[in-house]
Amino acid sequence: VNAGATNSHQIAAAAACLACDEPLEGNYFVSTYPPFSAWTRAALPEVHRLLQAPAAARQDEPLGLYVHVPFCVKRCDYCYYLSYADKSAADIDAYVDAVLAEAQLYRRTAALAERTPTFVYFGGGTPSLLSAREIERLLRGLQHVFPWARVQEATFECAPQSVTQAKLRRLRELGVTRISLGVQELDDDVLRLNGRVHLVRHVERAWEAIRRVGFDVVNLDLIVGLVGQTEATFSRSLDRVIGMQPECVTIYQLEIPLNTPLYRALHAGALPQAPANWDIKRARLGRGLAALEQAGYTVRSAYAAVRDPRRHRFVYQDEQYRGADLLGIGVASFSYLAGLHFQNVTALDAYLTLVRQGQFPLGRAYALTDDERLTREFVLQLKLGVADAAYFHASFGTDISQRFAEPLRELTQRGWLTVDAGGVRTTREGLLRVDRLLSAFYPAHHRGIRYT
Ligand SMILES: C[S@@+](CC[C@H](N)C(=O)[O-])C[C@H]1O[C@@H](n2cnc3c(N)ncnc32)[C@H](O)[C@@H]1O
Numbered sequence: 001v002n003a004g005a006t007n008s009h010q011i012a013a014a015a016a017c018l019a020c021d022e023p024l025e026g027n028y029f030v031s032t033y034p035p036f037s038a039w040t041r042a043a044l045p046e047v048h049r050l051l052q053a054p055a056a057a058r059q060d061e062p063l064g065l066y067v068h069v070p071f072c073v074k075r076c077d078y079c080y081y082l083s084y085a086d087k088s089a090a091d092i093d094a095y096v097d098a099v100l101a102e103a104q105l106y107r108r109t110a111a112l113a114e115r116t117p118t119f120v121y122f123g124g125g126t127p128s129l130l131s132a133r134e135i136e137r138l139l140r141g142l143q144h145v146f147p148w149a150r151v152q153e154a155t156f157e158c159a160p161q162s163v164t165q166a167k168l169r170r171l172r173e174l175g176v177t178r179i180s181l182g183v184q185e186l187d188d189d190v191l192r193l194n195g196r197v198h199l200v201r202h203v204e205r206a207w208e209a210i211r212r213v214g215f216d217v218v219n220l221d222l223i224v225g226l227v228g229q230t231e232a233t234f235s236r237s238l239d240r241v242i243g244m245q246p247e248c249v250t251i252y253q254l255e256i257p258l259n260t261p262l263y264r265a266l267h268a269g270a271l272p273q274a275p276a277n278w279d280i281k282r283a284r285l286g287r288g289l290a291a292l293e294q295a296g297y298t299v300r301s302a303y304a305a306v307r308d309p310r311r312h313r314f315v316y317q318d319e320q321y322r323g324a325d326l327l328g329i330g331v332a333s334f335s336y337l338a339g340l341h342f343q344n345v346t347a348l349d350a351y352l353t354l355v356r357q358g359q360f361p362l363g364r365a366y367a368l369t370d371d372e373r374l375t376r377e378f379v380l381q382l383k384l385g386v387a388d389a390a391y392f393h394a395s396f397g398t399d400i401s402q403r404f405a406e407p408l409r410e411l412t413q414r415g416w417l418t419v420d421a422g423g424v425r426t427t428r429e430g431l432l433r434v435d436r437l438l439s440a441f442y443p444a445h446h447r448g449i450r451y452t
């Protein structure tokens with residue numbers, strides 16, 4: 001590709017984005033409130049206090065377990081998740097030991113001794129990179145520490161190349177109900193341009209194996225805005241995905257996080273094509289959601305559509321967005337327990353060392369006030385397209401239309417939200433940019449700060 005043409009495209013794209021005031025780079029997706037950059041080491045003693053407090057009254061409450069598996073065959077150019085591509089089988093083995101030891105540490109606390117999980121999520125990195133033997137050791141070990149009798153949903157993230165029938169069978173036998181497969185795009189050129197290791201044929205092979213083994217819900221991840229993607233490649237990919245009839249399809253808008261190869265290539269003028277700006281990504285996502293609706297799917301959040309909303313729930317997301325407790329295990333994982341956020345250290349060596357010393361591998365924390373808990377649930381529920389007035393009245397004794405009157409006025413005027421006695425809803429245009437709107441509901445000191 002002609003480098004001169006690349007640069008002029010990039011300049012045009014940057015100018016377009018200045019006009020819409022949205023930087024091409026940085027974070028977009030909001031996974032919680034307050035932003036991680038507000039969490040501190042100074043708040044860690046509160047975590048230790050909480051863990052020593054008996055939680056008998058919370059025994060029947062929902063509890064999630066998140067386990068981070070930070071290994072990939074190779075880092076994709078755009079990815080911001082913590083993951084290592086240079087680890088050996090022995091390193092992975094040692095990591096599984098550490099995860100099980102960390103789970104035991106929590107089990108021995110007064111706060112978690114009697115609690116059992118209602119949903120589980122193995123995220124990455126690439127959990128499917130573990131061998132069938134390691135999968136069995138990890139899941140059995142975890143179930144020994146935190147029995148799964150009450151688990152309604154257990155998700156396991158997979159990448160196409162590492163999926164095998166033997167691993168899938170093991171997952172099914174061990175209680176995994178939901179598979180999430182990173183497809184991203186069904187075009188070999190686009191996959192290669194973004195540093196993916198898999199090709200379309202690997203997706204086809206993984207898909208056959210997944211269907212043969214059979215899971216309650218299979219989700220396929222796609223991304224709009226990938227380098228080299230065009231309207232034509234995306235709509236062909238989506239048509240093929242719809243033809244496969246997965247229970248759930250998730251479409252992310254490409255973020256260009258700092259410190260990724262994609263960010264560096266963008267700034268070096270080394271991309272073969274200017275990256276899509278946010279207007280393009282939103283329009284593509286909007287067309288994608290419309291195509292899914294046309295095919296009988298129901299839009300359940302800003303990014304996902306399901307074939308049958310009554311049967312194909314996403315417990316992990318729904319429960320978290322309603323304030324459920326979540327215990328995050330593994331390097332960099334974050335937790336939310338009784339209104340307290342805490343996150344593990346984000347370097348693998350430090351994580352392993354602390355766990356081996358019998359210490360909680362914690363890095364930072366944040367204790368939410370009641371009002372911040374309300375804000376957290378309100379903004380997270382907006383990502384599902386609706387914040388129900390009755391729910392907030394019952395949970396917090398608050399009238400959300402009053403509490404957030406000012407930002408609601410502004411965002412309804414812009415056509416992104418509607419408000420009535422039932423609550424707050426996003427319009428479709430609002431839903432396509434919802435993560436961008438959320439900081440309008442934050443107090444001033446949390447607005448405009450770094451996300452991580
Ligand atoms: C941890 S990965 C999923 C499993 C597996 N590692 C894979 O990539 O196939 C979670 C998902 O995050 C999405 N993702 C990662 N980086 C992203 C980015 N910069 N912008 C948008 N989505 C991203 C991808 O769709 C990916 O499937």
Ligand code: SF4
Nearest residue numbers: 072075076079124125
């Ligand atoms: S997108 Fe998935 S496979 Fe690629 S680096 Fe991120 S976690 Fe690894």
